Amino acid sequence: MANTERAARESAFWCVVPAAGRGTRFGAGVPKQYLPLAGKPLLLCTLERLAAHPRIAGLMVALAADDAHWPGTVSLHGKPVLTCHGGGERADSVLAGLRALDGRMSHDDFVLVHDAARPCVRAEDVSRLIELGIAAGGALLAAPLRDTLKRADAQGFSIATEPREARWRALTPQLFRHGALVAALEATQAAGVVVTDEAMAMERAGHRPLLVEGAESNIKVTTPADMALAEFLLGREC
Numbered sequence: 001m002a003n004t005e006r007a008a009r010e011s012a013f014w015c016v017v018p019a020a021g022r023g024t025r026f027g028a029g030v031p032k033q034y035l036p037l038a039g040k041p042l043l044l045c046t047l048e049r050l051a052a053h054p055r056i057a058g059l060m061v062a063l064a065a066d067d068a069h070w071p072g073t074v075s076l077h078g079k080p081v082l083t084c085h086g087g088g089e090r091a092d093s094v095l096a097g098l099r100a101l102d103g104r105m106s107h108d109d110f111v112l113v114h115d116a117a118r119p120c121v122r123a124e125d126v127s128r129l130i131e132l133g134i135a136a137g138g139a140l141l142a143a144p145l146r147d148t149l150k151r152a153d154a155q156g157f158s159i160a161t162e163p164r165e166a167r168w169r170a171l172t173p174q175l176f177r178h179g180a181l182v183a184a185l186e187a188t189q190a191a192g193v194v195v196t197d198e199a200m201a202m203e204r205a206g207h208r209p210l211l212v213e214g215a216e217s218n219i220k221v222t223t224p225a226d227m228a229l230a231e232f233l234l235g236r237e238c
């Protein structure tokens with residue numbers, strides 16, 4: 001086992017939390033991350049859950065430049081909570097968060113990225129992602145597709161049934177080495193390609209992230225119905 005891998009197996013990791021979105025599909029007056037969930041803003045539910053994890057060292061939250069709702073939190077569960085300005089796309093916000101961590105970690109250190117909009121992530125899934133992800137050199141939580149998959153034509157009619165085997169839905173957190181992830185995201189930015197998760201940027205750079213199966217309850221709150229589901233899931237501890 002290389003020295004860097006041995007060190008990583010024992011250490012705790014920073015987590016970048018992109019929270020600079022506008023919640024357009026949710027359609028509320030305020031961005032969805034500030035809507036109440038189980039008695040507090042959704043974003044705080046997510047941050048508390050992450051900070052409570054023993055393998056997480058601190059949080060770097062990417063906020064919209066005009067964010068008027070951030071409560072000014074500086075620590076949770078004794079872990080530092082830092083903020084930076086996000087960007088126009090999710091990937092820009094993640095890259096801003098990674099750059100803001102530049103002085104705090106080396107190129108080879110692993111870093112996590114987790115959507116602010118996923119408040120129901122389970123601690124045991126984070127633990128498994130870290131354990132398997134370090135050994136694999138990079139990984140993401142994901143869920144195998146369960147439904148039958150249809151291809152639609154332009155009129156919305158089903159014209160084919162796609163194979164479901166080997167199809168996964170990407171979740172977060174995702175775990176990669178800081179330097180490699182920054183390079184991969186910079187390359188996609190330079191190419192004008194919008195990536196919707198970190199693994200997509202890493203794949204484009206020639207990496208092969210490990211898919212670590214995570215709970216389906218790790219939903220991304222996108223619509224009001226998702227918020228009701230998240231409330232239910234948190235109530236039964238996900």
Ligand code: CTP
Pocket residue numbers: 017018019020021022023024025026031032033062086087088089090091093094115116117118220221222
């Ligand atoms: N995000 C971000 N910066 C952006 C866009 C999104 O940090 N420019 C964050 C969101 O705050 C969210 C996560 O990325 O935590 C996933 O994005 P999504 O669910 O699409 O949230 P929004 O972009 O806010 O929602 P919508 O696409 O409906 O506007």
Ligand code: MG
Pocket residue numbers: 021
């Ligand atoms: Mg979005």
